[in-house]
Each structure stands twice: as structure tokens, then as C-alpha cells.
Amino acid sequence: MSLSRNSLLIHGGIDGDEKTGAVNVPVYQTSTYKQDGLGKDRGWEYSRTGNPTRAALEKLIADLEEGQYGLAFASGLAAIDTVLSLFKSGDKLIVSDNIYGGTFRILDNVFKNFNITYKIVNTSDLKAVEEAIDDDVKAVYIETPANPLLTITDIEAVSKIAKKHNKLVIVDNTFLTPYLQRPLSLGADIVVHSGTKYLGGHSDTISGFAVVKDKALADRLYYLQNAIGGVLAPWDSFLIIRGIKTLGVRMDRHVANADKIARWLVESGFVSKVYYPGLESDPGYEIQKKQADGAGAMISFVLNDKYDYKVFFEKLRLVTLAESLGGVESLVCHPATMTHAAIPADVRKSVGIVDELIRLSVGIEDADDIIDDLRQAIEASAK
Numbered sequence: 194m195s196l197s198r199n200s201l202l203i204h205g206g207i208d209g210d211e212k213t214g215a216v217n218v219p220v221y222q223t224s225t226y227k228q229d230g231l232g233k234d235r236g237w238e239y240s241r242t243g244n245p246t247r248a249a250l251e252k253l254i255a256d257l258e259e260g261q262y263g264l265a266f267a268s269g270l271a272a273i274d275t276v277l278s279l280f281k282s283g284d285k286l287i288v289s290d291n292i293y294g295g296t297f298r299i300l301d302n303v304f305k306n307f308n309i310t311y312k313i314v315n316t317s318d319l320k321a322v323e324e325a326i327d328d329d330v331k332a333v334y335i336e337t338p339a340n341p342l343l344t345i346t347d348i349e350a351v352s353k354i355a356k357k358h359n360k361l362v363i364v365d366n367t368f369l370t371p372y373l374q375r376p377l378s379l380g381a382d383i384v385v386h387s388g389t390k391y392l393g394g395h396s397d398t399i400s401g402f403a404v405v406k407d408k409a410l411a412d413r414l415y416y417l418q419n420a421i422g423g424v425l426a427p428w429d430s431f432l433i434i435r436g437i438k439t440l441g442v443r444m445d446r447h448v449a450n451a452d453k454i455a456r457w458l459v460e461s462g463f464v465s466k467v468y469y470p471g472l473e474s475d476p477g478y479e480i481q482k483k484q485a486d487g488a489g490a491m492i493s494f495v496l497n498d499k500y501d502y503k504v505f506f507e508k509l510r511l512v513t514l515a516e517s518l519g520g521v522e523s524l525v526c527h528p529a530t531m532t533h534a535a536i537p538a539d540v541r542k543s544v545g546i547v548d549e550l551i552r553l554s555v556g557i558e559d560a561d562d563i564i565d566d567l568r569q570a571i572e573a574s575a576k
């Protein structure tokens with residue numbers, strides 16, 4: 194029976210426990226497994242290599258992403274590390290010009306040391322992507338909406354260009370989740386995630402994923418997952434499975450709240466700039482609408498010069514100043530000194546991540562309470 198999206202969130206992957214009838218996949222808190230004789234294991238050998246709780250989650254994320262093979266990792270960056278380990282010295286990646294700070298850091302300070310290098314490109318500009326491709330480029334790595342400016346890249350169009358030149362396309366789908374966007378079905382080769390964010394959804398578990406369709410690519414990634422070892426623990430796998438069950442209802446509320454708050458910000462007179470791809474005025478609006486089922490719940494904005502953003506952060510009462518995003522509670526952050534501090538100031542400035550930029554992860558509280566808090570904090574920050 195083929196299930197639609199909301200049912201798949203609850204019944205996708207490996208549903209329940211065949212042995213006992215438990216409606217939830219048990220937490221197989223074990224490092225190793227009894228073998229019945231030499232070479233006679235029961236399909237499980239060692240929990241770095243494979244664990245039934247993790248395997249249930251891996252199957253679930255593969256189903257949700259319309260992929261064939263899922264891999265769960267101890268963090269989003271562990272997933273990204275493993276995916277980047279597909280490449281070898283001399284290889285080059287094209288990366289979107291605003292990406293998660295940690296992704297930039299691992300490229301710039303880890304993989305570059307192994308001569309796996311990157312070119313920063315505005316991937317919304319298809320011509321720029323095509324022009325940046327040369328023999329050394331092996332993959333295009335995109336985030337859409339990108340972090341923190343919510344820039345939209347046309348996944349299908351970039352995938353067509355990449356395919357023509359025989360390059361891989363990797364998409365970080367953290368901001369929208371497979372509930373809203375499925376890059377593999379738009380032509381991407383690898384999807385990566387920080388499951389820490391919306392998939393877990395409760396700001397209580399660090400996790401990451403990679404999902405692919407292609408068997409050869411999956412085999413290579415499973416090999417690397419086991420060889421590098423950054424796997425997700427059984428208990429954390431259970432927590433993410435639990436989080437995913439409510440992903441649909443959470444995302445619906447997240448997106449409705451974000452839409453309301455973005456429109457309020459535009460009308461408020463408090464801001465000089467609002468970045469939200471759900472606004473008709475946003476340059477990415479049409480592509481976003483075409484390739485995803487919603488614009489997500491991340492909003493970035495700049496207060497106009499009557500207000501002091503540093504004071505604003507201190508005056509918030511409901512919305513919490515913290516790293517991270519995608520939890521049920523609204524969080525706000527200052528990209529220049531927090532999530533994107535790893536990006537050198539000149540690079541930040543050149544892509545538009547100004548010091549005054551505020552990033553809001555809209556939670557599932559009542560939108561009016563979030564608006565009231567933003568309003569009082571902005572008013573209290575008047576210079």
C-alpha cells in the first residue's frame with residue numbers, strides 16, 4: 194500500500210516491532226550481537242556497522258526523502274563529513290554562497306588541508322553555476338533555502354546542469370525537511386540533513402542524515418559511515434523516530450506562523466529588510482513555490498536604524514537567544530557572531546550577512562505571542 198506523506202511520517206520505514214507487536218521500534222541498546230557459529234551472524238555484527246533502531250530510522254528517512262538508502266549520523270556535520278569523504282585530493286566542490294557556518298568551516302579548515310577545495314558561487318544564478326564547472330569540480334553543494342539569507346536555488350535546473358557535466362549534486366535539506374521538499378525527486382544525488390533541527394523537532398537531540406537513490410553511491414557511503422564511525426546512537430535514533438511522527442503537524446504550524454510573522458514584519462515599519470521566500474516580493478518566491486510545498490519557518494531580518502539589534506536581543510522574553518533552529522520553541526540568533534562566525538568577515542559581508550542581520554526560527558507557539566514579544570523587544574531597543 195502506498196502511503197501519503199502524513200501517513201508515511203508515522204508508518205514509513207520499519208513500523209513497530211515484528212517480534213513483540215510493540216507499536217514502536219525498540220531501543221536496541223547493544224554494541225554487539227551473538228553469532229551462532231563462525232560466519233553465522235543473524236544479520237547484525239556490531240552497532241557501528243548496523244543497529245536495528247538506527248536501521249529503522251534510516252529506512253524511514255529514505256522513504257520520506259523518496260530515496261532508496263538512508264544513513265543516520267551522530268550530527269549533521271558527521272553526515273556532511275562522511276559525504277565529503279567521497280572526494281579525494283584534487284577534487285573541487287562548488288558551494289552555495291550562503292551556507293551553514295559549520296559546513297563552511299569543515300570545508301575551509303578540514304577538507305582543504307587534504308586538498309579537497311571549494312569555490313563559492315551564487316547558486317541561484319544558473320549561469321554562474323555552469324561557468325564555475327570545470328574538470329576538477331566533482332560536485333555542486335547547495336542549501337535551499339540557504340542559511341541565513343534564505344536564498345533559493347533551483348534544484349532541478351542545477352541538477353540538469355550538473356548531470357550534463359557528470360557532476361554530483363548534494364542538497365542540504367535541513368531547512369525544509371522532506372515534508373516540504375524532496376531534492377532527490379528533483380534530480381539531486383545526495384540529500385544531507387541536520388536531524389537536530391525540524392526532524393527531531395524538540396531541541397533535545399543532535400543527529401544527521403544522508404540519503405541517496407543510487408546503489409553504488411549508497412555502498413560507498415555505508416562503507417564510509419562504518420569506516421569513519423560517526424553513527425547515531427540507538428536511543429537518539431528512537432528520539433528522532435518519535436520526532437518525525439509529528440513532523441507534519443509541526444511543520445504546518447511552523448509555516449503558518451512564519452508566514453504571519455514575516456508579513457507582520459514587512460508591515461511593521463520596524464525593519465529595513467525581511468528575508469522570507471514565502472513573500473511574493475522575495476526574489477526566490479516562484480522557484481520556491483515550484484519546488485517545495487511551503488516556504489519553511491526561518492526568517493531573517495534587519496531592523497531599521499532607529500533600533501539597536503544588540504539591545505533587541507536582550508529585551509526578548511518569549512523568543513530565546515540561542516544557536517540552532519527547528520524546535521517547537523522560537524529561537525533567535527545573530528549569524529555574524531553565532532552560527533556564521535566561522536566565516537571570515539569579508540566573505541560574510543560580500544554575500545550580505547551584515548552584522549545587523551537577525552535570524553528567527555519561528556516556533557509553534559501562538560503567532561500572536563511571538564509577534565507581541567518581537568514588538569515589545571524592538572520598541573524597547575529604540576536608540
Ligand SMILES: *Cc1c(COP(=O)(O)O)cnc(C)c1O
Pocket residue numbers: 268269270271293295296336340365367368386387388389390399400401
Ligand atoms: C545545524 C545545521 C547543520 C549541522 O548540523 P549539526 O546537527 O549541528 O551537526 C548543517 N546544515 C544546516 C543547514 C544546519 O542548520
